[in-house]
Amino acid sequence: MTAVTLGDSKLDSKCPSGPLAARWDKHRFELKLVNPANKRKFHVLVVGTGLAGASAASTLADLGYKVSAFCIQDSSRRAHSIAAQGGINAAKNYQNDGDSVWRLFYDTIKGGDFRARESNVYRLAQVSNDIIDQCAALGVPFAREYGGLLANRSFGGAQVSRTFYSRGQTGQQLLLGAYSALMRQVGEKRVQMYTRHEMLDLVLVEGVARGIVCRNLTSGAIESFAGDAVLLCSGGYANVFYLSTNAKNCNVTAAWRAHRRGAYFANPCYTQIHPTCIPVSGEHQAKLTLMSESLRNDGRVWVPKQQGDTRAPSAIPEGERDYYLERKYPSFGNLAPRDIASRSAKEQCDAGRGVGPGGMSVYLDFADAIQRDGLAAIRAKYGNLFEMYERITAEDPYRQPMRIYPAVHYTMGGLWVDYNLESTIPGLFVLGEANFSDHGANRLGASALMQGLADGYFVIPYTLGGHLAGRKLPKLTTDHEAFRQAEAEVRARTKNWLSIKGQRSVQSFHRELGLTMWEHCGMGRNRASLLAGLSKLAAQRSEFHANLRVMGDGEDLNQQLEHAGRVADFYELGELMIRDALHREESCGGHFREEHQTPDGEARRDDAKFCYVAAWEHAGDQDGWKLHREPLEFENVQLATRSYK
């Protein structure tokens, strides 16, 4: 693909004006409503059944819309939201420690390094309280205190305790709540559920999103579905790095196919590297495992002061340890935000003070907490996480510090959406991690669950009405020519992977791609390395298309065939991520350009030149991408240097 060209901005965020606190109310009043009798005439297609998808599908069906929901898993309960451990933020101020909607809003804007929209983030903070109420009503067993009221804990980037949790399985419990609401609608026949279905193309009719083409993963059949709106709730793209904390089947294909049909992709280079993951143990590794950020409530991060110190941790006296987060960021300490904690760990390891095999980890030590609170208290809070750690590493974290290292965890970038969550394709809405909207350049812990459920339970039920009641949507079926054409393209692509008959497996290509992305577009980025990454990627991609081997056929369950299509899309996304990282000549949040740092190694933003959302338009395989800019305006908070010192 050719170089980046600049396009004219046609991006209208549709953010309401007026006082920040009144904007969502005002907007909801101005949105058109769909009369109850008419709702059942509209068919909504929901792709993905994680927190965003399941909450959206169940709520829309309860409102009376006809809904079809699709997921690639064997059950909608298994979407990757289930793996979120630590918690979900809300501005309840149940702890009486000074929290408020404004403070949650401010922390989130600042945490995102001033690269998100004020209006969206404020709305997110406003509905956060409703989410907790809704989840409790659905039977989510949040942690409680002895008086029966809800408990909270602290997360990174905040000085208040506003995180609600269910042991170390908050994502699971929130998802099972949304899943149960979805199953109720399935039982009442208001949602038709299609499991083991993968969306492989978006169908546009007269420029409006009117359907999808799926592959039935069990039978191999290519199936089309027509509707009046399409909701993409298909998650993030961290698996472009191969090794990440995402589930193995997470992929960008649904979002990427929509991008190729005209949906702009925003800020693809904003990726989150989570500071506390179990280090890589060898070349065979297929997956990285997160250790919840909640552990930083009690665990202290340190490395030996001396380089190459190979003594056992217990043999290193207190005075020879560097608790570098507490030293560098005294007011936030071990609860510094993720991007900062990750970069600091890399800095220590790069300087030769890392521990464990290859010096590629740092300690997360619970000795002080165990001494202070007792073993039983620590076990009650983190028992399942400690067990998971021991199972993987065969080391007992009650006796010796955990070894941790940063790993790719989440992607703040995603399809561009306006305040209504509508993409640049009319009728295509994007929810949850799949969109780019609320986290700016760095997401704070316990905010992903909040955003997924905010979008699904409380935003889309209102904003969808604007599309359905406001546009002419002629009746159509999958007999329409546009479906025939998209199906033919999907069939050709699928057949292509089987017909290359080369020498190498999909997995070997994916692993190589991931390593390239990690080395060239990972925690630290610079121009020379990004450019080198681009040429490596181009070579790998040509080899993929010439030398891929997929066994079996397309007529039944074929996991390698599914994987091949996803990796092919990851190559294209990888290129766009690198191009976005190259063009953004500043450091902000998770995007750290080594050329742009302060003398003490902190990120240096360039608000004069880069205070905008970069939204990339796919201009065809020959012409590359066109950049559109949506300026970010800050009327309520002052653009400041982000400091956690």
Next chain:
Amino acid sequence: MSATRSSGPSALRLTLNIWRQKNAKTPGGFEVYRLEGISVDMSFLEMLDELNEKLTVEGREPVAFDHDCREGICGACSLVINGQPHGPDRNTTTCQLHMRRFRDGDTITIEPFRASAFPVLKDLSIDRSAFDRIMAAGGFITARTGSPPDANAIPIPKVAADLAMDAAQCIGCGACVAACKNAAAMLFVSAKISHLGLLPQGQPERRSRALKLVTQMDAEGFGACTNERECEAACPKGISVANIARLNRDYLWASLSDPS
């Protein structure tokens, strides 16, 4: 924790006896594969990844198996390893089982979860949609979005909340069914009945929920409980059979009372 570092060499040679089946309609059978150089630090599924890599390079079709999060929480993985659902470690899913649990020269037999309500789709991959249909019959609390009271309006005693959470941890993998000689789904169903029935929010639908879930469970062809407790032993989340007692109590109570 039963996982300990094996005392043998750090690379294992293994013989694998794996169930291969083209699809639901074709009969299956065991095939034997040999692997060398398997690191003890690998997870069980990474070992299968290695096998599939080898099969692809040799031009043979890889083994299909369900997996996703590989953190023991999504419930997708579902193998019977040497006769035990999820293998030899207690409270551990297949994806969290590590090869240091095995010895050099071991033969490992790998099969799908077997139950008539869980038909095999291909090789080790099965269809567990029966569980979704049971949940759709009544495994929920009816709460319209936007209408609930403040979350702290109904205090819930910590003990009840903790018991509900113990039951709510079920990952819906189906190991309980695979372990049971009757292929009963009582542990799965009872975990949901306990989770929701222990909470004040779950009271209004408690009786109808018990009736609906049990009716659907029977309709799906799962067997009945004969108190062998194999389900509890196989459950990767340590769900207790005490939940089955709660199910029986609620079901009996609901059967004898006005079905309102």
